[in-house]
Amino acid sequence: MSVKVRFFASLRERLGRTEEVVAFESGDTAGRIWAKATGEAALPSHIFIAVNQQYAREDSVVADGDEVAFLPPVTGG
Amino acid sequence: MKAEVRIQAFDPWAELSAYQQSLAVRKGGFGATAVFVGTMRDFNQDTAVAAMTLEHYPGMTEKHLESIAREAKTRWAILDTLILHRAGQLQPNEPIVLCAVWSAHRHAAFAACRFLIEELKSRAPFWKKERTENGERWVDHNTAG
Numbered sequence: 001m002s003v004k005v006r007f008f009a010s011l012r013e014r015l016g017r018t019e020e021v022v023a024f025e026s027g028d029t030a031g032r033i034w035a036k037a038t039g040e041a042a043l044p045s046h047i048f049i050a051v052n053q054q055y056a057r058e059d060s061v062v063a064d065g066d067e068v069a070f071l072p073p074v075t076g077g
Numbered sequence: 078m079k080a081e082v083r084i085q086a087f088d089p090w091a092e093l094s095a096y097q098q099s100l101a102v103r104k105g106g107f108g109a110t111a112v113f114v115g116t117m118r119d120f121n122q123d124t125a126v127a128a129m130t131l132e133h134y135p136g137m138t139e140k141h142l143e144s145i146a147r148e149a150k151t152r153w154a155i156l157d158t159l160i161l162h163r164a165g166q167l168q169p170n171e172p173i174v175l176c177a178v179w180s181a182h183r184h185a186a187f188a189a190c191r192f193l194i195e196e197l198k199s200r201a202p203f204w205k206k207e208r209t210e211n212g213e214r215w216v217d218h219n220t221a222g
Contacts, residue, residue, distance in 0.1 A: 009132050009204035010215040053137035055200070069134065075216040076131070076162060076203025077115055077174050077194060 001026070001064040005037045011047065011072045024062060031058035033068050046073055078150070080142035080160040082133060089114045089175040092161055100179065102156045107179040111186035113194045119169035121216070126207045129167045134202035138162075145196040149178070152192070153185040160193060162203065195222075 006019040015038070022037050030049045035041065048071040049056050062068055079096065093112060100107075119126055146158045159177040167173065176193040180186040198219050205216040 006134075008134060008202065009206070010217075013215075050134070050137055050202070053134070053140055069137070071134070071202055072204065072215070073218055074198075074200065074202055075205045075219050076133070076201045077198035077219065 003033055003062050003064075003066045003068045005033060006067065006069040008069065009072050011070055022068075028062055029058060030056055030060045030062055030068055033062055034058075034070060047071065048073070078143070078146050078158050080139060080146055080158075082135070082138055082142075082162050082164050084163075084165045086163070086167075086171050087161060087175075089161070089172045092175060093159065093177055096159045096177070097179070100157055102179060107156050107181060109180050109183040109186040111178045111180075111183070111190035113174070113176045113190055114172055115174040115194070117167050117169050117171050117173055121207060124209050124211075126169065126209055128169075128208040130206045130208075131164045131167060131173070132204045132206065133162075133164045137202050138164075141201045142197065145193055145200075148196075149189040149192050153180065153189040154182075155180040155185050155189045158189070158193065160197070162197070162201070164203070 002021045002023045005022050007015055007017055012018055022033055030051055031043055034043045050069040051060055052067055117129055142160050155178050157179045161175040163173050176190055178186045178190040207214055
C-alpha cells in the first residue's frame with residue numbers, strides 16, 4: 001500500500017522535494033507518513049496536513065492511494 | 078456562487094459588474110453588496126517589494142474556497158458570493174483577491190464578506206514569495222489585519 005506525499009512552498013524548497021510515493025502499513029497515520037518521508041524527522045508544529053485535499057490531523061489514519069500533503073502556514077489574500 | 082483561482086491579472090470591478098449581471102437572484106431581490114478587494118503592496122515589513130509569486134495547491138484551493146462560501150451561506154441570510162484569487166507572478170498594484178457578497182440587507186453582506194476574507198487568509202492554501210532587493214523570501218505569516 002502506498003500514498004502520494006506532496007510538499008508545498010517553503011517546505012518544498014527546504015526539503016528539495018515536491019512529491020513522491022511512500023509505502024505504508026495498515027494503521028499508519030499522517031504523522032507516521034511524515035516520519036517515513038523525511039527519515040524520521042520531527043513534524044514541525046506549524047506544519048498543516050491535508051489528506052485528499054482536506055485538512056487532517058497528525059493522527060488521521062491514511063488509506064491506500066491517499067494524497068497526503070504537508071503545508072507551511074498559508075499566506076493568501 | 079463562484080470561486081476561482083486566476084493565473085492572469087483580473088479587473089475586480091469588471092468581474093464584479095459582470096457577475097452581478099449574471100446573478101440568478103432577481104433584480105430588486107438584493108439590497109446590499111459588500112466587496113473586499115486585496116491589492117499587492119510595494120512594501121512589506123519596511124522592505125520594498127518588487128514582485129511576488131503566489132503558489133497554491135490546485136484542487137484543494139478551489140475546494141476550500143467553495144467550502145467557505147457554502148459555510149457563509151449557512152451562517153448568514155445571503156443570496157450569492159463571488160471569490161476570485163490570483164496565483165502566479167504578480168506586480169505591485171495588481172489585485173490579489175476579490176470577495177463579494179449579495180444579500181437583502183447590509184448586516185449579512187458585511188459579516189459574510191468579512192468571514193470569507195478572514196477564513197481565506199487563515200486557511201486557504203496559498204503561499205506568497207516576495208522579491209526584494211535582497212533576493213526572494215517566503216512570507217511566513219499574514220498580518221493581523
